[in-house]
Amino acid sequence: MPNRFIQKLKSYGVLEKSDVAALEVATSDVRLIGPKSDLIREGDRPGPVFVVLEGWASRYKILPNGLRQVVAFLMPGDCCDLHVGLLAEMDHSIQTIVPARIVTIGRDQMDGLMDAHPRVARAMYIAQLVDEGIMRAWITSMGRRTSIERAAHLMCELYLRAANIGLTTGSELVLPLSQLLLADALGMTPVHLNRVLKTLRLSGAMTIKREKLLITDPTQLARIAGFDENYLHRRLRVA
Amino acid sequence: MPNRFIQKLKSYGVLEKSDVAALEVATSDVRLIGPKSDLIREGDRPGPVFVVLEGWASRYKILPNGLRQVVAFLMPGDCCDLHVGLLAEMDHSIQTIVPARIVTIGRDQMDGLMDAHPRVARAMYIAQLVDEGIMRAWITSMGRRTSIERAAHLMCELYLRAANIGLTTGSELVLPLSQLLLADALGMTPVHLNRVLKTLRLSGAMTIKREKLLITDPTQLARIAGFDENYLHRRLRVA
DNA sequence: CGCTGGATTGACTCGGATCAAGTCGAGTGG
DNA sequence: CCACTCGACTTGATCCGAGTCAATCCAGCG
Numbered sequence: 001m002p003n004r005f006i007q008k009l010k011s012y013g014v015l016e017k018s019d020v021a022a023l024e025v026a027t028s029d030v031r032l033i034g035p036k037s038d039l040i041r042e043g044d045r046p047g048p049v050f051v052v053l054e055g056w057a058s059r060y061k062i063l064p065n066g067l068r069q070v071v072a073f074l075m076p077g078d079c080c081d082l083h084v085g086l087l088a089e090m091d092h093s094i095q096t097i098v099p100a101r102i103v104t105i106g107r108d109q110m111d112g113l114m115d116a117h118p119r120v121a122r123a124m125y126i127a128q129l130v131d132e133g134i135m136r137a138w139i140t141s142m143g144r145r146t147s148i149e150r151a152a153h154l155m156c157e158l159y160l161r162a163a164n165i166g167l168t169t170g171s172e173l174v175l176p177l178s179q180l181l182l183a184d185a186l187g188m189t190p191v192h193l194n195r196v197l198k199t200l201r202l203s204g205a206m207t208i209k210r211e212k213l214l215i216t217d218p219t220q221l222a223r224i225a226g227f228d229e230n231y232l233h234r235r236l237r238v239a
Numbered sequence: 240m241p242n243r244f245i246q247k248l249k250s251y252g253v254l255e256k257s258d259v260a261a262l263e264v265a266t267s268d269v270r271l272i273g274p275k276s277d278l279i280r281e282g283d284r285p286g287p288v289f290v291v292l293e294g295w296a297s298r299y300k301i302l303p304n305g306l307r308q309v310v311a312f313l314m315p316g317d318c319c320d321l322h323v324g325l326l327a328e329m330d331h332s333i334q335t336i337v338p339a340r341i342v343t344i345g346r347d348q349m350d351g352l353m354d355a356h357p358r359v360a361r362a363m364y365i366a367q368l369v370d371e372g373i374m375r376a377w378i379t380s381m382g383r384r385t386s387i388e389r390a391a392h393l394m395c396e397l398y399l400r401a402a403n404i405g406l407t408t409g410s411e412l413v414l415p416l417s418q419l420l421l422a423d424a425l426g427m428t429p430v431h432l433n434r435v436l437k438t439l440r441l442s443g444a445m446t447i448k449r450e451k452l453l454i455t456d457p458t459q460l461a462r463i464a465g466f467d468e469n470y471l472h473r474r475l476r477v478a
Numbered sequence: 479c480g481c482t483g484g485a486t487t488g489a490c491t492c493g494g495a496t497c498a499a500g501t502c503g504a505g506t507g508g
Numbered sequence: 509c510c511a512c513t514c515g516a517c518t519t520g521a522t523c524c525g526a527g528t529c530a531a532t533c534c535a536g537c538g
Contacts, residue, residue: 042469043469045476061375061376061379063379063383063465064467065465067383068383069378069379069382071375071378071379072375081368081371083364083365086361086364086365086368086476087365087472087476088472088474088475088477089474091372091375091376091470091472092375092470122325125322125325126322126325126326128322129320129322129325129326132374133330133331135371135374135375135378136298136300136310136311136330136331136374137300137330139308139310139374139377139378140300140302140308140310142378142382142426143308143423143426144302144307144426145302146525147525147526178483178484178485179484180485184382185382186382187381187382187383188526188527189526189527190485191485191487191526191527191528191529192525192526192527194485194486194487195486197485198486198487210535226303226304228303230281230282230328230330231330231331233326233327233330235327236327237284237325237327238327385494386493386494417515417516417517418516418517419517427494428494428496429516429517430494430495430496430497430518431494431495433517433518433519434494434518435494437518437519
């Protein structure tokens with residue numbers, strides 16, 4: 001089973017054998033977690049850094065009135081913030097969506113790894129910058145895109161992120177996200193999301209069927225979304 | 240003139256005299272920048288890290304159709320990402336709002352500073368985590384709060400952030416943000432924002448007059464916003 | 479075979495956008 | 509000192525995208 005975390009870091013910069021070996025050691029303590037289990041809850045005191053090796057998770061916040069907003073999706077290879085351990089308490093929760101393989105890396109181990117392997121540290125910092133770019137793109141989507149554009153944009157993003165770690169087959173991607181979850185991520189009601197997905201389906205751009213996203217017309221989907229992939233930073237910086 | 244950057248970092252952890260001295264050296268190369276000047280534009284290759292010592296700036300993205308979304312406000316003491324230098328190009332622009340005093344810190348100097356002063360590094364990492372928390376709060380606001388709640392929430396946030404660096408006087412704060420800018424930050428039209436501000440004014444919770452935010456009823460404003468300040472992480476972690 | 483949780487569809491309502499006039503206040507120049 | 513201007517703020521009237529409420533529909537499964 002490929003280690004998506006290492007695969008992802010490699011996409012952000014060349015890693016030597018020794019780097020990969022160190023990462024393999026650091027990510028050997030795998031735990032299996034069931035679906036819909038909170039890994040950590042808002043208000044909890046943060047513990048070790050953790051990495052999703054397989055499966056999907058969501059970061060979310062609950063408002064005082066009970067509404068939920070998903071603020072990020074974690075797919076295989078994604079991890080929480082490197083320095084969460086510095087905080088007194090979490091400002092959001094993280095929950096698995098489907099059964100997942102999770103690795104936790106203690107603070108000392110993480111510090112040691114980053115000190116001894118600057119190329120790894122560099123790749124992790126880039127990963128963090130990409131995560132921030134994604135948050136900015138989400139803010140932009142929520143504020144200034146219509147619901148159709150917003151849904152199309154999210155699908156473009158998820159597809160490219162997944163493609164980056166070899167999770168796609170052709171123009172298809174296994175996407176275990178219910179319409180309720182997607183609605184909470186896109187800031188709309190499930191009913192309206194359902195109609196939006198129908199419109200996108202009828203337009204011929206994409207379909208979601210049985211937890212599979214199929215992009216039938218990438219150009220059109222990107223056009224609908226007004227998608228510019230620059231924020232995913234797949235182009236490496238050249239010296 | 241107080242150095243808001245040092246002041247802010249101090250709020251995230253105790254700094255020794257030597258730390259402060261090093262920070263003072265690092266932030267001595269001040270440039271004066273006029274209002275509405277882009278410090279860096281989307282697509283540009285990032286240069287040194289920069290810090291806003293005085294004045295306000297905004298991070299923003301422009302959509303293909305020309306719409307603008309402000310994704311963050313930078314107030315005195317705020318800085319851009321520590322590791323921007325790793326990216327090939329910016330995924331958003333940063334522009335001053337009013338005349339500002341800006342400091343730039345080269346990558347090598349920054350690395351040296353953080354290596355030699357772990358307490359400074361720690362405070363900067365916390366600052367970055369707070370910035371991320373703010374982005375998550377914005378996503379949540381845009382997705383699940385009504386326009387009135389959203390506006391109230393932003394005002395609570397700006398007030399607390401400003402109070403943290405001694406920028407407030409009583410329940411008042413100098414807020415040089417036009418309604419157009421606020422509308423682009425809150426994802427609504429200027430016309431609608433105007434009505435929202437009127438409602439908040441009539442409710443007795445807050446008023447904006449001549450670039451000054453006056454919170455007339457903090458409890459009510461927080462209640463309207465559904466505000467929980469946990470994401471600003473003003474409580475320090477105790478060992 | 480019925481139960482259950484997601485997906486789908488319809489009818490109606492409402493928040494916020496759009497379009498279109500104003501109004502106010504700080505300069506600026508005669 | 510007052511008229512002119514320009515940008516930002518206000519207000520009204522109307523429209524439309526998305527929410528709400530309420531039924532189904534459907535597939536997987538005990």
